[in-house]
Amino acid sequence: xxxxxxxxxxxxxxxxxxxxxxxxxxxxxxxxxxxxxxxxxxxxxxxxxxxxxxxxxxxxxxxxxxxxxxxxxxxxxxxxxxxxxxxxxxxxxxxxxxxxxxxxxxxxxxxxxxxxxxxxxxxxxxxxxxxxxxxxxxxxxxxxxxxxxxxxxxxxxxxxxxxxxxxxxxxxxxxxxxxxxxxxxxxxxxxxxxxxxxxxxxxxxxxxxxxxxxxxxxxx
Amino acid sequence: xxxxxxxxxxxxxxxxxxxxxxxxxxxxxxxxxxxxxxxxxxxxxxxxxxxxxxxxxxxxxxxxxxxxxxxxxxxxxxxxxxxxxxx
Numbered sequence: 001x002x003x004x005x006x007x008x009x010x011x012x013x014x015x016x017x018x019x020x021x022x023x024x025x026x027x028x029x030x031x032x033x034x035x036x037x038x039x040x041x042x043x044x045x046x047x048x049x050x051x052x053x054x055x056x057x058x059x060x061x062x063x064x065x066x067x068x069x070x071x072x073x074x075x076x077x078x079x080x081x082x083x084x085x086x087x088x089x090x091x092x093x094x095x096x097x098x099x100x101x102x103x104x105x106x107x108x109x110x111x112x113x114x115x116x117x118x119x120x121x122x123x124x125x126x127x128x129x130x131x132x133x134x135x136x137x138x139x140x141x142x143x144x145x146x147x148x149x150x151x152x153x154x155x156x157x158x159x160x161x162x163x164x165x166x167x168x169x170x171x172x173x174x175x176x177x178x179x180x181x182x183x184x185x186x187x188x189x190x191x192x193x194x195x196x197x198x199x200x201x202x203x204x205x206x207x208x209x210x211x212x213x214x215x216x217x218x219x220x
Numbered sequence: 221x222x223x224x225x226x227x228x229x230x231x232x233x234x235x236x237x238x239x240x241x242x243x244x245x246x247x248x249x250x251x252x253x254x255x256x257x258x259x260x261x262x263x264x265x266x267x268x269x270x271x272x273x274x275x276x277x278x279x280x281x282x283x284x285x286x287x288x289x290x291x292x293x294x295x296x297x298x299x300x301x302x303x304x305x306x307x
Contacts, residue, residue, distance in 0.1 A: 055289055056287045056290070057272060058232075059286070060273075060275050061276075079293075083295070084307070190232055190273070192233050192234070192235060195237070212229075213230050213233065213245055
């Protein structure tokens, strides 16, 4: 099977994935263990507030190609100097240490940025990250491991884990979410819309998972 | 997806918005690049380790960044071939 796609039926949906992924979960465990060890040894000289990132989940540039955002286990950080130094961004007045799983800038509007968290769903900023609001109406659970935006029509897909697990879609900038699919097998690390036409009216969603890279038409 | 290890966790994934057939996969100790929407992959940046995420500058496709799990940033100005640490 090596080097070829095969179909993985998943309660009505078909995510394409490569064979031989059965040990993926073990590797995910090894990864977390190794990263924890590394975090104790890191040099924080490039970070102004002296606080540990602990573990990085996401890196993204805004739609203007200027600011860089880092999603970490202890919050969201912004760099305006290509990652030389970082400034922490609070998503809410009550809590600044959200576990950030995904950072998804709007490719058409540099002022708009979406962030997915482990414990509080999805947040949206329309002022380059200065202020944020929760956009969780219809989302089945708070643990969002992937957040993709369609560059054609700004359609969003969010991968929810644990409670309410599944892929949720929003067609109005996160104003309302609807569950549309079970999603790929394996823990999702990153979810991305790829502007390659499927021939069936949509484009592809790619998912980086504990069981490798998977992809699926998003026209479900 | 020839050339991409099958039994490894994919931590990061990025696509070139100017040419979506160009994409990058970050595994823990390896970065891969595809120019055919994932049909084939080649390892790039063999010195990069402990990778958590990868992203492409939407305004300059040759500019690619990776973050390590502990927050170090490496940058490439040539589509992932050569890398330097951001210090």
